[in-house]
Amino acid sequence: MSASTLASPAVSEFAAAVRAALLDLTPDEVDELTDGLEADLTDRLAESTASELGDPVAYAEELRVAAGMPHRPAAAPAAGGALPSWLNVVDALREAPREIVVAFREFGARHPSLRRMRDFVVTLRPLWWLFRAAVITALVVNILRPGWWSPINGLTIAVGIAVLVISVQFGRGRWLPFAWMRGLLLAVNVILVIAAPFVVASVATAVNNGWYSTTYADDTADLSSSGLLENGDQVSNIFAYDAQGRPLTGVQLFDQDGKPLDLMADASVPYGYGGDSAYTVPSDAVTGRPGWNVFPLDHVRQNAIADDGTLKATAHRIPAEPPFATVKPLAGSETAAGPTPAPTQSATPSATSAPTP
Amino acid sequence: MDTTQLLKGVLDVAVLAAIQDEDGYGYDVVRRLRAAGLSEVGDASVYGTLRRLYGAGALTSYVVPSDDGPHRKYYGINAEGRAMLREQRDSWSAFATTMNRLLTQKTKSTRTGPTPVRTIGEK
Numbered sequence: 086m087s088a089s090t091l092a093s094p095a096v097s098e099f100a101a102a103v104r105a106a107l108l109d110l111t112p113d114e115v116d117e118l119t120d121g122l123e124a125d126l127t128d129r130l131a132e133s134t135a136s137e138l139g140d141p142v143a144y145a146e147e148l149r150v151a152a153g154m155p156h157r158p159a160a161a162p163a164a165g166g167a168l169p170s171w172l173n174v175v176d177a178l179r180e181a182p183r184e185i186v187v188a189f190r191e192f193g194a195r196h197p198s199l200r201r202m203r204d205f206v207v208t209l210r211p212l213w214w215l216f217r218a219a220v221i222t223a224l225v226v227n228i229l230r231p232g233w234w235s236p237i238n239g240l241t242i243a244v245g246i247a248v249l250v251i252s253v254q255f256g257r258g259r260w261l262p263f264a265w266m267r268g269l270l271l272a273v274n275v276i277l278v279i280a281a282p283f284v285v286a287s288v289a290t291a292v293n294n295g296w297y298s299t300t301y302a303d304d305t306a307d308l309s310s311s312g313l314l315e316n317g318d319q320v321s322n323i324f325a326y327d328a329q330g331r332p333l334t335g336v337q338l339f340d341q342d343g344k345p346l347d348l349m350a351d352a353s354v355p356y357g358y359g360g361d362s363a364y365t366v367p368s369d370a371v372t373g374r375p376g377w378n379v380f381p382l383d384h385v386r387q388n389a390i391a392d393d394g395t396l397k398a399t400a401h402r403i404p405a406e407p408p409f410a411t412v413k414p415l416a417g418s419e420t421a422a423g424p425t426p427a428p429t430q431s432a433t434p435s436a437t438s439a440p441t442p
Numbered sequence: 443m444d445t446t447q448l449l450k451g452v453l454d455v456a457v458l459a460a461i462q463d464e465d466g467y468g469y470d471v472v473r474r475l476r477a478a479g480l481s482e483v484g485d486a487s488v489y490g491t492l493r494r495l496y497g498a499g500a501l502t503s504y505v506v507p508s509d510d511g512p513h514r515k516y517y518g519i520n521a522e523g524r525a526m527l528r529e530q531r532d533s534w535s536a537f538a539t540t541m542n543r544l545l546t547q548k549t550k551s552t553r554t555g556p557t558p559v560r561t562i563g564e565k
Contacts, residue, residue, distance in 0.1 A: 117493060120515050121468055121505065121512075125514075132469075148490045151490025151493075153494045
């Protein structure tokens, strides 16, 4: 939140120089010390007779001392010459991150737009804490209970809340009594940043799979035992009537590809649910395969099913009761209606040709 | 005597007193202190003191945007600040009384001469 946009160039420059002189403090401390500085400097320039603002470094020092902020010399070169050369290298390595940070801040202090960008990114920090917590929760839950984790189970919620609280507290610089914990946190953050794309991808996949498996979990059971659906509802039997409106038996149905239009997707299923505690069974008049495409399917009663779920050999077949004894003849076929029931026989030549035990 | 050295010790109570009746932003407080006679008070010292008092929980703070210039950071005193002000005012009074007495007695003793040690010892 830089106010330098509305300040005069002299004020902005002076304020930037003051901030640059405070670079050994944390960005938050610098903000805390210099927020509103431009307004105060502008007032002072407007009021005082002298057009000079003075020495920004001395000003920064006065500000720092009055605020009781510590003076931390940034990246002191400290006794370099006296040390063996390899120690210099170690020192340089240790100081390098700090120097990079200081150089970066110095650069930022001179470029207000960068400061604004940084401020914006800093405000997004809580999002990172949240994301970090989510990723760690996913990992922890997977370790505690390998396999699919759901965002809505007790374990995930409990672990998630605990991890979130820790993540936020760490993010706020709390609960880190030892210096090594900060180092560890930094390492974890770096690993998470690198791992983030992979974790997001795998979680997205898992969520997708999970969604499908939970959504269709109940349906799949039905799908395995049913082949014919009408508007999503299972068809338990089919009753065909001829042109004269008389019920047909032994009707063999095939689809456009010549495939038997089996009631059951899995033809080896011994029986299907027929409603009213009745079960449909395939015709045994088809050679080589269960006659699930021969309608109407016969029924058996509950007691025809053995304890192990198979159909008893003694199962007593009952013709399924058609919904209508007869239906209205088709237009133009009324006169052809004969009094004999013979046409049902001629309609099922292939079924009757098979041997019936 | 260098007043800036004296100011250092009393800047806290001076700043608290300057905003006890009305909130003020940084330069505002500087102006009030100078109007009260503390002409040598430094801007940055006052700002730093305001920040520190705020950090110590004695002040509230809010930013007021401005149409024609940079935003201003206002400071106001809170209950803790008032307690701090009361306490520091008392210790200042006691200190000032002691100093006044010491300084006036010293001039008196140099003038009258006798028993300076005993007079100081009594106090």
